Amino acid sequence: MNARRLPIPRPLLVGGVTAAAVLVLLVLVVSLGGSDSKPAPTTSTEAAISTLATSTTSAAPSGPVAPLTGRRVDEVALIERPALAAKIDNFDVGRMTALPQAGLNRADVVFEEIVEANITRLVAVFHSQQPGRIGPIRSARTTDVHLLPQLGPVLFAWSGGNDGVVGAVRGSPFLVDVGHDAASSLYSREAGRRAPHNLFVDADELWKVRPETIAAPRPLFRFRSDGDGPADTAEPAAGVDLAWGGGQESAPVSWIWDAQTRQYLRLQRDRPHLDADGQQVRADNIVVMITDYGTSSADVRSPEARTVGEGELLVFTDGSLVRGRWTRLAEDQPAALHDSLGNQILLTPGVTWVELPRVSGATVRG
Numbered sequence: 127m128n129a130r131r132l133p134i135p136r137p138l139l140v141g142g143v144t145a146a147a148v149l150v151l152l153v154l155v156v157s158l159g160g161s162d163s164k165p166a167p168t169t170s171t172e173a174a175i176s177t178l179a180t181s182t183t184s185a186a187p188s189g190p191v192a193p194l195t196g197r198r199v200d201e202v203a204l205i206e207r208p209a210l211a212a213k214i215d216n217f218d219v220g221r222m223t224a225l226p227q228a229g230l231n232r233a234d235v236v237f238e239e240i241v242e243a244n245i246t247r248l249v250a251v252f253h254s255q256q257p258g259r260i261g262p263i264r265s266a267r268t269t270d271v272h273l274l275p276q277l278g279p280v281l282f283a284w285s286g287g288n289d290g291v292v293g294a295v296r297g298s299p300f301l302v303d304v305g306h307d308a309a310s311s312l313y314s315r316e317a318g319r320r321a322p323h324n325l326f327v328d329a330d331e332l333w334k335v336r337p338e339t340i341a342a343p344r345p346l347f348r349f350r351s352d353g354d355g356p357a358d359t360a361e362p363a364a365g366v367d368l369a370w371g372g373g374q375e376s377a378p379v380s381w382i383w384d385a386q387t388r389q390y391l392r393l394q395r396d397r398p399h400l401d402a403d404g405q406q407v408r409a410d411n412i413v414v415m416i417t418d419y420g421t422s423s424a425d426v427r428s429p430e431a432r433t434v435g436e437g438e439l440l441v442f443t444d445g446s447l448v449r450g451r452w453t454r455l456a457e458d459q460p461a462a463l464h465d466s467l468g469n470q471i472l473l474t475p476g477v478t479w480v481e482l483p484r485v486s487g488a489t490v491r492g
Contacts, residue, residue: 192254193342194234196349196475204254207333208302209234209343211274212283214248215262215323218377218394224323225394228402229260235346236409237480238379239269239431240419244371246379249273251280252329253343259402261326263306263313266295268422269431275300276460277343281336285313285325290424300458302340304332346460347411350472356446357472359465363447364491365390366414366440368483381412381479382491383445389476390442410476414440415452415461417482431482439463440488443474447490 187198192205199205215224216238230236233250241247249270250260265287271294274280284305286292295301306313306325312335313327365382380393392399392407399407416438422428436453441463448471454461463471481488 192234193345194251194253194347195477196347196473197254199254204256206342207253208279208281208336208340209251209253209277210281210283210304210329210332211249211251211270211277211301212260212327212329213264213266213270213285214250214260215264216246216248216377217323217375219375222320222323224262224264226400226402227260227262228326229257229329230407231401231403231405231477232257233477235478235480237273237482239267239273239482240370240429240484241267242427242429244373244376246370246377251277251343257329259326260329261316262319262323263325263327264322266291266305267428267430268294268424269429269433271295271298271301272457273431273433275457276346276454278458279340280343281332281340283327283329283332285322288425290422294424302337304335309335344460347413347463347473347478348470349475354472356444357448357465357469359450359467359469360446360448362445363442366412366442366481366491367489368414368481369487369489370483371487379481380491381409381442383442384408385445388444390479392479408477409479410443411473411478412440412442412481413463413473413478414442414481414483414488416440416485416488419484433461433482438485439471440490441471441473443471 187200189198189200189202190205191197192199214227217224230250232252232255234253235251237249238246247264263283263285266284268291279300279302281304282295282301284295286306296303309332312331313325315321316324316326365380368379370376377394381390382393384391389408389410390412401407418432419429420432422430434454434457436451439450439452441448448465450463450465450471452461452463465471
């Protein structure tokens, strides 16, 4: 959408002298008044003009649309590359914590899945931004092998697993291994953190070792266009609380709508969840897919999310909630998101977190 050009006012005449000349005289009077004079405080009008000048100097990106965010980007090379999916630690118990993680606020999409002891792990998908350092990197689960093919072939940053998981990851035609075992020289342990919550990698380096034949990821969602209003079935909602099954090691999560930034802010254990850059973790959309969990074929202790099928759906976007159902027909297809009338749900262009709680794991905030 083209920006509206503001009219340029004509010079104001004051007794036959232009306002510009008056301004020059005022500057001379102030400068001759001696070093003891204090600068005049900035008025609200001046601040508004300064803000307007600043905002008009940086034009919005006008390049192609990133498939995972629906936003335009100027650096075409970023969205022509494949996606990088990284298994990010989210253990959050006392001094053994994995927090703060690095890179979460530069992911396009993040999936949150349940693992052993009702802990969650994150699969952060990077594509249209340069994330730099990311981590802590942890081991894969069979959930990842069934979840990630919806993107098409992706680079996969991970750090081991049991023999069954390792075999499943390496046997998948959709997961290109750029994990710790395959590219160990690019990974490092961070001093001051306890193992195993201290393994990090420079994500930008992982793209350098990718095969050239891997394409950009497939879109997962449909996004609203400029000027589109909320869905007819949308209702006000302040956010959502997520529980993963209880237990001392399970960390409850909340997403709270912030009207000032027009984003959802994340809390974990009732505390602001901060990324390593000191910024609170945030998103433009929260897609809550109520999910059945079975037992992993690789480990009877490990739950596996059944992400092919259907289930209850809660979509939080632009300060509203749209209720419906998700349906995913095959592993190489994304889930279709439909509201209670059967219409496809459109998201706000931007970052999306996909939450995969069990039944009764999500409570809407009024």
